Amino acid sequence: MMPATPRPQLVYLVFGSETYHQEAVFSIASALAWLEGTPDAALDIQVFSDNPQPYEKLPVRVRPLDEATRRRWNEPHGYHFRAKHVALREVLQESELALLIDTDTFFHCSPLKLFERVQPGTLLCNDYYTTYGNNKENVLYSALATTLKERGLADDQMTLLNSGVIGLHQKDAHILDHSIALIDELYPSVRGAYTLEEFCLSVAAYRTLKVTKCPDLIHHYWSRKQLFRAKVQAWVAKHAAQPTSVAALADTHQVTDRLPRPPRSQRMLYKLITLALPVHLRQFIREILYGCYDHPNEFDKACGPVWWEKALQNQKERVGTPVCHKVLEHWFTHRSVRLILGQRCAAIHEHLLNTPAK
Incomplete structure (x- = not known):
């Protein structure tokens, strides 16, 4: 041997x-x-x-x-x-x-x-x-x-x-x-x-x-796995062709263990502005807004769609019934929702329409 x-x-x-x-x-x-x-x-x-x-x-x-x-x-x-x-x-x-x-x-x-x-x-x-x-x-x-x-x-x-x-x-x-x-x-x-x-x-x-x-x-990252996978997949999309380049290795340090959510002051603002919504939509849109925050870190920013998907999943659990396309459209065409989300509203709606049911 x-x-x-x-x-x-x-x-x-x-x-x-x-x-x-x-x-x-x-x-x-x-x-x-x-x-x-x-x-x-x-x-x-x-x-x-x-x-x-x-x-x-x-x-x-x-x-x-x-x-x-x-x-x-x-x-x-x-x-x-x-x-x-x-x-x-x-x-x-x-x-x-x-x-x-x-x-x-x-x-x-x-x-x-x-x-x-x-x-x-x-x-x-x-x-x-x-x-x-x-x-x-x-x-x-x-x-x-x-x-x-x-x-x-x-x-x-x-x-x-x-x-x-x-x-x-x-x-x-x-x-x-x-x-x-x-x-x-x-x-x-x-x-x-x-x-x-x-x-x-x-x-x-x-x-x-x-x-x-x-x-x-x-x-x-066995906990909050989808958020950290989004960071990793953003790194892979950027560096798959040269994963050992100087830039690629440097960027691994930018994929942090930080949970990519808005700072507390921003979350408080989201809570305030969503008070204008019907009660059943307030928490849902607050969580949608988590995915809209403009993080300075590009890999944190890549987690936005995961926040949207999680917001929808949480909303389904709160209402206790399946959320069909018609209901989702009703939520995203609500005047106050469109005002709060602005130009992002249609893109978020489209993304959630195409998200596989869980």
Whole structure:
């Protein structure tokens, strides 16, 4: 067997929708931007993917992931998050240090700082946020708690991890074998619970490894995902042709973790001017106006349509009935609405008419 490479390996697993590839490309560019000035040999980036094309202009190793391989990695139950642990296990067979990161991430600093937190006997995760006993209504608790406690694997004090980042030293790769075995065993009991993968990692690491986290080093935008995707997609639209150019890497720093909403004074103004509207339209138009604010940051500005779509979704929930085209037209032809929105009114109306129903 060849000796393991000591160079840290930053690993992505990307397949399916174009959106995930766009996220990965931006995340990688963000890492490269923070690595500027670091020797080239400091870090390797690997991408397991069903589509190598998006990564052709990036300094990464693409490892083809065909449908048959992915299906095998998801066996025996077809649980697609199982592949995360299998991919990282593959890399740790040949590398001393590896970190698998979800595509919906970007960096606040050099990725090398994440690897500084990965030592033998340590698991790096994105975050840990609660303990197992805090949500006894969850199927992962109701179906498994008694059995796991009897087997000495978990109790109410076990910390639950977010696996947007999984970083391990090769010496601790057996933790992945344990988590994979738990996924295979527990899947039928919890009806394929969405978070089973990170739950099993929590169980495998409990009382076995020191757990560290890194939300201060990366932004994992699992919350408010559509807003941050809009920022990322605006960057991709601008820089896809040259994702490692000076301008492209500089612009990664302009895609911030700031929630792109108007300042408080502007929101208060929106509240004031919408008092002229019928009660049932006030909150809806306030939220529409969030998407009209002229942010100085071009990537924040790109989030406007997402605010409009969210405003419509919230309005549907408030009125409790489907919003047909006729109702939407009635709202946007209201005299006060047209006065408040001005020239933007028709474009916003058109955009929402063409937004797929949710």
